[in-house]
Amino acid sequence: MPFESPIFTNRDAIIGQFRKVRADSERLAAPLAAEDWMLQSMPDASPVKWNLAHTSWFFETFILSAHSNAYQVFHPKFGYLFNSYYNQIGKMHPRPDRGLLSRPTAAEILNYRSHVDEAIKRFIETAQDSVVDTIAPLMALGAAHEQQHQELLVTDLKHGLYQNPLKPGVYDDALTDGHAEVPSMQWRQMEGGLCKIGWNGEGFAFDNEGPRHKVYLHPFELANRPVTNAEFIAFMEDGGYDNANFWLSDAWEVIKEGEWCAPLYWRKDGETWLEYTLYGERPLNLDAPVTHVSFYEAAAFAGWADARLPTEFEWEAAASLFPLKGRFLKDGAPHAPAPAMDGDGLLQLFGDVWEWTASPYIAYPGFTVADGAIGEYNGKFMSGQMVLKGGSCATPDGHMRVSYRNFFPPGARWQFSGFRLARDCS
Secondary structure (H helix, E strand, O other): OOOEOOOOOOHHHHHHHHHHHHHHHHHHHOOOOOOHHHOOOOOOOOOHHHHHHHHHHHHHHHHHHHHOOOOOOOOOOHHHHHOOOOOOOOOOOOHHHHHHOOOOOHHHHHHHHHHHHHHHHHHHHHOOHHHHHHHHHHHHHHHHHHHHHHHHHHHHHHHHHHOOOOOOOOOOOOOOOOOOOOOOOOEEEEOOEEEEEOOOOOOOEOHHHOOOEEEEEOOEEEEOOOOEHHHHHHHHHOOHHHOHHHOOHHHHHHHHHHOOOOOOOEEEEOOEEEEEEEOEEEEOOOOOEOOOOOHHHHHHHHHHOOOEOOOHHHHHHHHOOOOOOEEOEEOOEOOOOOOOOOOOOOOOOEEOOEEEEEEEOOOOOOOOOOOOHHHHOOHHHOOOOEEEEOOOOOOEOOOOOOOOOEEEOOOOOOOOEEOOOEEEOO
16 A cells, blocks of 8 residues: 555544644634735745645545545536646646636635535544545545645745745744854764665655665765855855856756856845845844755755765665654744754754755655556656755644655755755765
């Protein structure tokens, strides 16, 4: 079975998890104006209300319409409007045009969500035990899918608001003051050897996290924390964006065409670097992990620093030695990446910023695509993407696993993406 859900053991647990995830999405949207719900700043981003509607469509399509003979869809055309990329389900509205959908209104989207919520609750309460057993993995997948869209809601909204010259803040200030001194970058040696990689069978996991398999790793060193803003500024001031020797060929074309000279959301005012956040524009915290950088920028910095990026297998093998704790999305509003606290071992492995790895997003040995439309969830994107690990301050709390494999094209940088360095043992 490509998806497992032992976390859902009974009807009350299924309904409870469903209600929590649905409420978390609406708490994220609650502080926003209806006009904010419409923003779509680029084809890769989606409006707030589309994210809220699409996650409802997911439950309606894969649970209610597929397994409940009594269910009637909320609106006959919503399947076309809010299907994302499931070709086996049917045609879909063009992705770049989602921001043109002034109707259905925000109020209608909330009514749609309420309709689906009540229908799911009634269905779970009254379905036969065999049906509940069948749909439990799909309910777990739907909950995890909605958490992914909570993160997308935050990152897509930030990109949209950034286009506004007013640089508005829409959430209460949740920035935290840094402590006195960020730990110096140090190297931690990893012995390598034969390591087990992938989902260990506990709780929920996406299909692309398995099958669990063995990988041989040569001894390597991993930086104790992610690269900071101050360290990235040193790369910039040393001409990093102007030296082709540090950049991959396609990366060099991208940064020159886009006129990149700093991470996304940065602006220099005199001698001070400013950064746009969802609380408005603020002075850059030099000790915080650099974020909103692409794989291209991460790899260029690594070359400049006489280092490299870790593979996803090196990262996972090292991270599995530490507790899964970090700064994630909590309390209905995103935080901002904060400086690493002093400590031994590897710091900030989880939360704050996604960490680019050197690994392309491809299938693990023995991976098979699930039958039907649900098989389109992950497998068909295994081309032209790079793996990120660890989660960020915009990743919902409880969503992350050490085996979790996020993936984006190498030029993407609107996500909360940063990196740490690795190097071979001499």
